[in-house]
Amino acid sequence: MAGNWKMYKTPQETATFFERFTPLAQGWEKCDIAFFPPAIDIPEAVAATRGTNIGIGGQNIYWSKEGAFTGEISADMLVAAGATWVLIGHSERRHVVASETDADVLKKTQAALSAGLKPIVCVGEKLDEHKAGKTNEVLVKQFAAGVAGLTEEQFKEVVIAYEPVWAIGTGQTATPEIAAGAHRLIRQEAEKRFGSDAAQQLRILYGGSVKPDNIQGLMKEDQLDGTLVGGASLDPDSFIKIVHGA
Ligand code: PEP
Helix, strand or coil, X not given: XXXXXXXCCCHHHHHHHXXXXXXXXXXXXXXXXXXXXCHHHHHHHHHHHCCCCEEEEECCCECCCCCCCCCCCEHHHHXXXXXXXXXXXXXXXXXXXXXXXXHHHHHHHHHHHHHCCEEEEEECCCHHHHHCCCHXXXXXXXXXXXXXXXXXXXXXXXXXXXXCHHHCCCCCCCCXXXXXXXXXXXXXXXXXXXXXXXXXXXXXEEECCCCCCCHHHHHCCCCCCEEEECHHHCCHHHHHHHHHHC
């Protein structure tokens, strides 16, 4: 169960969040829990969650180790700050703040894995693609260009998040059936490239307007291994309800 904070919360607000959330999650071992705060909040989040079952990750990395790349951070820098996870290819990076391509996603995922970070690779179709019935086509292409180039060893460490762009921040959650169908397709692509064991073990999260009141319906689908939550992860009481609901 992952929480993407996008561009919300200062370091002080991060500390306040975990003062409330950490006791609520204490001893919870039924799933992994990870938060993805803005980069500037990572040291605060790592300090606040040390010794707990909560992991911290970055929202993005650049694939080089260091260099003249103003505004970017490397995988090694995230590791040095105490992060263990990273989001790769979130739709807001693909379509809003940067024009990240599937080739970029592959390079970033490889860089994350080389540094020892666990990547959550985000895929998903836009509204026009959804309406045109192109979801499968988009997912196959994103998997082929963004993930299939990994080695079998690397793939074992990867989590995929299916996030239909039309469902992110819109309140229009995909139905459990739509989400499960997309997850099934991604798993099939994983099986073709990496074999059936790897495909069965692959964790696929659903993301897009997940809330406390729709988590149970979604998680009833066997295909869903967890969720990536944006807006509803900003409030500790709301996110713990989602964790418990799942
Ligand atoms: C996200 O940011 O990945 C996301 C799914 O956002 P929301 O839950 O707000 O739709």
